[in-house]
Amino acid sequence: MGCSLEDVKLTSLEFGFNIETDKEPTELLELNVLMFDFKAPCVNPKNNKNEKYMKYKFSEYVVKIYNKSLEYHIKDKNILRIEVKYHTNKRIQKFGINTLADLKRKEVYKALFVDFMEKFNNLLIVDSFEGNATMSEEERSLLIKYTNPTFWVDSRDKERKKLTRRNTVYRLKKKCNELIKKHGLNRLKDKIRVLLYEKFNQLINSECECEGVFLVPN
Numbered sequence: 001m002g003c004s005l006e007d008v009k010l011t012s013l014e015f016g017f018n019i020e021t022d023k024e025p026t027e028l029l030e031l032n033v034l035m036f037d038f039k040a041p042c043v044n045p046k047n048n049k050n051e052k053y054m055k056y057k058f059s060e061y062v063v064k065i066y067n068k069s070l071e072y073h074i075k076d077k078n079i080l081r082i083e084v085k086y087h088t089n090k091r092i093q094k095f096g097i098n099t100l101a102d103l104k105r106k107e108v109y110k111a112l113f114v115d116f117m118e119k120f121n122n123l124l125i126v127d128s129f130e131g132n133a134t135m136s137e138e139e140r141s142l143l144i145k146y147t148n149p150t151f152w153v154d155s156r157d158k159e160r161k162k163l164t165r166r167n168t169v170y171r172l173k174k175k176c177n178e179l180i181k182k183h184g185l186n187r188l189k190d191k192i193r194v195l196l197y198e199k200f201n202q203l204i205n206s207e208c209e210c211e212g213v214f215l216v217p218n
Helices: 025-031 089-093 100-104 106-121 137-146 149-160 168-182 187-204
Strands: 013-020 033-036 053-057 061-067 079-086 123-125
Touching: 013 106, 013 187, 025 061, 025 079, 033 149, 079 106, 106 123, 106 187, 123 187, 137 168, 149 168
Parallel strands: none
Antiparallel strands: 013 079, 033 123, 053 061, 061 079
16 A cells, blocks of 8 residues: 555655756865864865765765765756755654655755855855965964864864853854955855855755745845
8 A cells, every 4th residue: 555645754855956066076175175173074085086065064964065976977068066965854843744745845955055054154265375476474374273172172162161262163253254254255155155045946846836935046
């Protein structure tokens, strides 16, 4: 006997997108995608010619960004995949998802996409971690420091041990993001963000019988 969609409980879920980029994905991952929430990836294999990815693991979800072209031997396109895997039913229930039947509702995908983009925004993606010609030497030195994961490990450790002022890490993150924006080192990330919105709007409205749901980049 078959079972209805309402009978199939979900305990995990993967949500992500394949996007075509101008830049070769492995090069992008090696030179431009640096950290997630100013933390280094938990998994980042560097010497495997058959795959290239970065993975960030947390208690309720995993963020993975990888070269899809390399994995599937696609030679004529640069396909980058970014995905979030939620591995607890507690997490996916926050989106109104309990059973397979819930995945028929568009508002569920909108909620998933909002959360996905919040996580994308936490990726530190810079055009060049060495800065550009518009920066002073002091600013360039700051950027190199801010894009080094060890700096953030040390900063968090000092704040945890109360060796620095409260919210020091928060202020440092803000300074880093302001520096990147000031010198236009966020163009690549902005371009990827637009591609993600375009892909979501394309997919969510591909077989729509009702008025389309459109989201636009902030």
